[in-house]
Amino acid sequence: MNENKSDYTIQTAGYDTEREGIARGEICTIEYPSRTVGNPRKAMVYTPPGYPAAGEYSVLYLLHGIGGDESEWYNHGKPQVILDNLYANQLLKPMIVVLPNGRAMPNDRAEGEIFAPDKVQAFETFESDLLDDLIPYIEANYPVLTDRMHRAIAGLSMGGGQSLNIGLNNLDRFAWIGAFSPAPNMRPPEQLLPEPQKAAELLSLLWLSCGDLDSLKNVSDRTHAYLSQHSVPHLWVEEHGDHDWPVWKNGLYQFSKLVFS
Numbered sequence: 663m664n665e666n667k668s669d670y671t672i673q674t675a676g677y678d679t680e681r682e683g684i685a686r687g688e689i690c691t692i693e694y695p696s697r698t699v700g701n702p703r704k705a706m707v708y709t710p711p712g713y714p715a716a717g718e719y720s721v722l723y724l725l726h727g728i729g730g731d732e733s734e735w736y737n738h739g740k741p742q743v744i745l746d747n748l749y750a751n752q753l754l755k756p757m758i759v760v761l762p763n764g765r766a767m768p769n770d771r772a773e774g775e776i777f778a779p780d781k782v783q784a785f786e787t788f789e790s791d792l793l794d795d796l797i798p799y800i801e802a803n804y805p806v807l808t809d810r811m812h813r814a815i816a817g818l819s820m821g822g823g824q825s826l827n828i829g830l831n832n833l834d835r836f837a838w839i840g841a842f843s844p845a846p847n848m849r850p851p852e853q854l855l856p857e858p859q860k861a862a863e864l865l866s867l868l869w870l871s872c873g874d875l876d877s878l879k880n881v882s883d884r885t886h887a888y889l890s891q892h893s894v895p896h897l898w899v900e901e902h903g904d905h906d907w908p909v910w911k912n913g914l915y916q917f918s919k920l921v922f923s
């Protein structure tokens with residue numbers, strides 16, 4: 663068992679394995695009305711063990727990649743197992759995790775040509791769907807805190823790019839932002855962060871991680887360089903791995919331990 667807090671590439675043994683005898687959260691699919699897209703949209707929601715306890719919860723919005731949908735994390739990453747285990751070890755703040763569908767268009771299934779321009783554009787449109795439709799729905803239907811200190815956004819690949827694009831563009835809404843292996847949809851640094859000083863003051867956590875074998879690592883490298891040049895505090899975690907689930911699950915595990923603390 664290794665709980666070395668300063669090495670963000672190491673997990674506790676069994677971190678993603680269902681453990682006997684611990685309390686479990688629940689994960690289910692919801693539907694919310696989207697004025698942005700014009701039809702009801704699906705999302706998954708994880709509520710932690712003991713929910714709803716007295717008191718209010720923080721919310722992490724956790725985004726998928728270009729080949730996924732709202733169930734991608736659930737199907738490949740076992741987020742509910744990772745989070746239940748962290749909760750049992752008292753390493754997780756009371757939080758709800760929302761798994762949206764980041765492809766904001768009427769047919770949002772990951773089918774056909776997933777790189778088609780209209781489908782890639784839908785990952786941009788998601789900013790309005792999230793801010794104007796999904797967040798208000800969550801805040802009206804769950805006992806959650808609604809200030810920026812209790813709202814986080816993170817994601818893998820396409821969802822990592824979205825998290826930094828949306829999060830850094832809306833620092834009045836998000837204090838905790840994470841990208842795991844962000845894709846080239848992430849804006850170039852000067853557009854992503856035109857006011858680095860302001861971001862440095864407002865951010866509670868900016869997490870950026872990528873595998874050393876990832877062919878998209880240049881996207882992370884240039885962002886890390888810009889953040890460093892402009893003295894924006896951030897965690898840059900270069901780990902051994904590819905554009906794949908071990909890196910993304912580690913991202914969720916490490917980011918979850920840090921967020922809302």
Ligand code: FER
Binds near residue numbers: 727
């Ligand atoms: C690209 C390469 C990869 C791109 C997106 C991706 C929009 C996304 C990968 C993923 O989500 O896994 O050129 O452009």
